Amino acid sequence: xxxxxVKGIEKSFGRTEVLKGxxxxxxxxxxxxxxxxxxxxxTTLLRCLNFLxxxxxxxxxxxxxxxxxxxxxxxxxxxxxxxRLHFGLVFQSFNLFPQYxxxxxxxxxxxxxxxxxxxxxxxxxxxxxxxxxxxxxxxLDTVGLAAKTYSYPCELSGGQQQRVAxxxxxxxxxxxxxxxxxxxxxxPELTGEVLRVIRELKSSDRxxxxxxxxxxxxxxxxxxxxxxxxxIIEEYGTPDEVFGNPKSPVTKAFLxxxxxxx
Amino acid sequence: xxxxxxxxxxxxxxxxxxxxxxxxxVASLPLGLIMTFGSMSKIPPIKWLVKTFVWIIRGTPLMLQxxxxxxxxxxxxxxxxxxxxxxxxxxxxxxxSCYFSEIYRGxxxxxxxxQYEAGQVLGMTKKQIFFKVVLFQVIKRIVxxxxxxxxxxxxxxxxxxxxxxxxxxxAAERIVTLKGLIWPLFYIGAFYLLFSALLTFLLNLAExxxxxxxx
Numbered sequence: 255x256x257x258x259x260v261k262g263i264e265k266s267f268g269r270t271e272v273l274k275g276x277x278x279x280x281x282x283x284x285x286x287x288x289x290x291x292x293x294x295x296x297t298t299l300l301r302c303l304n305f306l307x308x309x310x311x312x313x314x315x316x317x318x319x320x321x322x323x324x325x326x327x328x329x330x331x332x333x334x335x336x337x338r339l340h341f342g343l344v345f346q347s348f349n350l351f352p353q354y355x356x357x358x359x360x361x362x363x364x365x366x367x368x369x370x371x372x373x374x375x376x377x378x379x380x381x382x383x384x385x386x387x388x389x390x391x392x393x394l395d396t397v398g399l400a401a402k403t404y405s406y407p408c409e410l411s412g413g414q415q416q417r418v419a420x421x422x423x424x425x426x427x428x429x430x431x432x433x434x435x436x437x438x439x440x441x442p443e444l445t446g447e448v449l450r451v452i453r454e455l456k457s458s459d460r461x462x463x464x465x466x467x468x469x470x471x472x473x474x475x476x477x478x479x480x481x482x483x484x485x486i487i488e489e490y491g492t493p494d495e496v497f498g499n500p501k502s503p504v505t506k507a508f509l510x511x512x513x514x515x516x
Numbered sequence: 517x518x519x520x521x522x523x524x525x526x527x528x529x530x531x532x533x534x535x536x537x538x539x540x541x542v543a544s545l546p547l548g549l550i551m552t553f554g555s556m557s558k559i560p561p562i563k564w565l566v567k568t569f570v571w572i573i574r575g576t577p578l579m580l581q582x583x584x585x586x587x588x589x590x591x592x593x594x595x596x597x598x599x600x601x602x603x604x605x606x607x608x609x610x611x612x613s614c615y616f617s618e619i620y621r622g623x624x625x626x627x628x629x630x631q632y633e634a635g636q637v638l639g640m641t642k643k644q645i646f647f648k649v650v651l652f653q654v655i656k657r658i659v660x661x662x663x664x665x666x667x668x669x670x671x672x673x674x675x676x677x678x679x680x681x682x683x684x685x686x687a688a689e690r691i692v693t694l695k696g697l698i699w700p701l702f703y704i705g706a707f708y709l710l711f712s713a714l715l716t717f718l719l720n721l722a723e724x725x726x727x728x729x730x731x
Binding site: 304306345362366406408423 | 628630631633634635636637638639640641642644648649652653656728729730
């Protein structure tokens with residue numbers, strides 16, 4: 255049984271069919287890159303996994319547990335909240351909380367989750383807070399930003415903000431961390447630092463799905479590559495298969511075009 | 517009439533002005549937020565009811581609203597007769613809640629969707645997202661327009677004289693007609709100016725305090 259199983263996901267917005275039946279699965283510790291031109295449904299697929307969109311059809315399983323099944327939907331808000339914690343999402347536009355410093359950006363969600371509205375003895379609350387604080391600092395160190403612990407997002411470069419966003423997503427320890435074009439909003443000289451962090455996460459066996467336009471990154475880092483076109487998976491395989499020997503003419507055309515630009 | 521006597525009479529009027537100002541502000545700030553939730557409600561009847569109400573209140577003069585609330589029940593043959601001050605305060609609270617609610621709505625709608633989504637994917641509840649993520653950003657954005665409205669409120673209190681509530685302007689007018697003095701009218705101008713100067717100072721302070729980050 256695969257770690258993540260996505261079966262028959264379909265999604266329309268009004269009359270526009272964005273996803274027309276997406277099936278794939280991945281193993282624990284794998285890195286999956288999703289490539290494809292704009293409007294092919296990559297982002298929508300990622301948003302479905304993170305419950306930001308509700309698929310019209312299909313199901314999603316993590317470790318055999320049903321996360322989403324169109325037969326069971328709609329889920330209550332609290333059920334969604336529990337299930338979506340299996341996934342983490344790093345946004346294209348970072349979406350850090352501007353009023354909090356870097357440390358607070360990372361520790362806020364775990365603290366709300368583990369302490370708020372729970373009747374715990376004071377000593378225990380304090381212990382949990384210390385745990386979270388320690389973990390947040392460790393994560394900041396992982397993304398190489400320990401020096402910016404008390405800075406505010408507006409004081410950071412885009413690349414630094416995105417690294418904070420990665421630490422923030424990791425703070426809840428999701429089973430699968432998703433990236434929605436994590437470097438698309440960055441200046442070219444800043445993409446490297448973000449991609450480096452993602453590469454390091456791979457070596458610590460994090461399961462990740464990365465929607466990206468960085469072909470070299472997809473080729474070099476991903477274990478599997480999905481090429482999406484027009485709401486379906488046009489090609490699936492190892493980077494060597496997809497980049498080296500694409501079967502579908504659509505994939506071929508896309509790759510030729512994107513490699514032209516490099 | 518000596519300067520001292522005039523000052524004393526005007527101070528009484530200013531007390532009434534401050535009372536209208538203070539009660540209106542304290543009541544309208546939270547009431548406006550409730551109306552905002554109404555006008556942003558996903559239930560169409562509630563939304564349209566609140567929106568229509570806001571349209572009516574913002575579309576008619578506050579002076580007319582004061583008159584109608586005070587004389588209206590009597591004109592309709594009802595036995596209710598509100599004390600003048602109560603009528604004024606009701607009219608002001610309703611009026612200012614509507615204006616505040618629109619400012620709040622603008623502030624809430626100006627927060628990027630990504631902030632809500634970030635909260636959602638981090639497993640926060642709707643309430644947590646509003647209070648922990650969005651609210652402070654909204655406050656930062658609405659301080660300037662709220663400041664405008666609050667300073668307007670200081671001067672709007674003079675409308676209470678239309679139903680003979682002796683606030684600052686009415687108190688000065690009385691001296692003008694009874695004693696034939698003109699200068700108290702200029703004198704009350706100074707009251708308003710000083711008070712709005714104080715408010716401006718406080719509002720600037722609030723703005724500065726929130727300047728530690730930018731969006």
